[in-house]
Amino acid sequence: MLKVTTAKADGRVVRGDQTRRAILERAAAIASVEGLEGLSIGRLAGELDSSKSGVFAHFGSKEELQLATVRWAREVFVAEVITPALRAPAGLRRLWRLCEAWLEYASRPVFPGGCFFASVAVEFDARPGRVSDAIAEAHRAWQRYLEEAVVRARELGELTADADPRQLAFELDAFTRATQDALLFEERSVYTRARRAMLHRLRALATDPGLLPKSPR
């Protein structure tokens, strides 16, 4: 107990947290390219100029490292996509900003392998276990968030009453994920294509298309 206090006092806990964050940042980047199974503790240590056991000690098992990486990526996703969209007024404009923020997040790219969740969701979709569950939960949360944004836009009368929130969220999500091809083909035009598809779909259901951008970029 005294030791913990001492550790805090001399900054060791703070340094430990910074190291942990540095590990997770690198882990998420690697996993977006190589997958969460392809992510190895030895390689991670090598890239961070640390020892294997030094990395290992922060998590206790590979599965815990994977789970912590999923949680970290989720925080990045919220900061990059959800938070920026909250600056737009609720309703259709926020729904659109959500779509646009996703495109920016995927195309910048924030993770070198494109959207972290698009990559690992496919990797774990046919595997059982806690990591798969955590990925599925994060993915579902994003789809629910999109769906709720549709519901809100409809409540505000900015989408027609016959817009099916679950169906529309599915379609918008499908367009975002299809942009993963940009990496495989090294062709960025797919982001424009996704943007056009989303805009076209929303325009058809909008009561006031003026709330959406004018031209397909």
Add this chain to the structure above:
Amino acid sequence: MLKVTTAKADGRVVRGDQTRRAILERAAAIASVEGLEGLSIGRLAGELDSSKSGVFAHFGSKEELQLATVRWAREVFVAEVITPALRAPAGLRRLWRLCEAWLEYASRPVFPGGCFFASVAVEFDARPGRVSDAIAEAHRAWQRYLEEAVVRARELGELTADADPRQLAFELDAFTRATQDALLFEERSVYTRARRAMLHRLRALATDPGLLPKSPR
């Protein structure tokens, strides 16, 4: 040379081909779940009650095994999706059969991990090399095939002139791939959702909606 002839005569080459096909069938099934990197020669041998070197000898390297598996999966895809659609008359009906055959292929499922190409395309999208190239080429061929089906339907006057083939192919392909969620969430309703999305999109562009199925199933 004489030896080769003898081998043919006593059926060894035929048996070799059968073994090779059995290996590739299993390899494609494993890879759709674990990925083409997660596919190991040792595990493959174990599942086939063979020895590691017995499997290895058929391909010479892991990369050649991966390439042969991609070619095999491509043949399966053609037999399951392209060939059935050719029974429909050219134009909008064939385009629709193509979409429907894809849904059946993915949902049956032909591969335990869903669509083989949807799985490995994401796995290899940020990696260089021959395997990635082969996957990209197969994926592109499917998109081109969809696009050509759109062009043909438009030439026959069954789709309006303003239907953009590349854009429409992108959107239909996006809906097919979003069905991969069915495995992650263990929820088959996503196939119905994809079907509805495709049908809705095609109806809006069809000059005679009577060529498409009446009700969204």
Add this chain to the structure above:
DNA sequence: CCTACCGATCGGTAGG
């Protein structure tokens, strides 16, 4: 096709 092996790397542990 087999057994028997190679060096490298994996996740994880012991002891400090």
Add this chain to the structure above:
DNA sequence: CCTACCGATCGGTAGG
């Protein structure tokens, strides 16, 4: 946080 190690498994080879 480190070095040094464990058994298991990887892709690949030798020799038959």
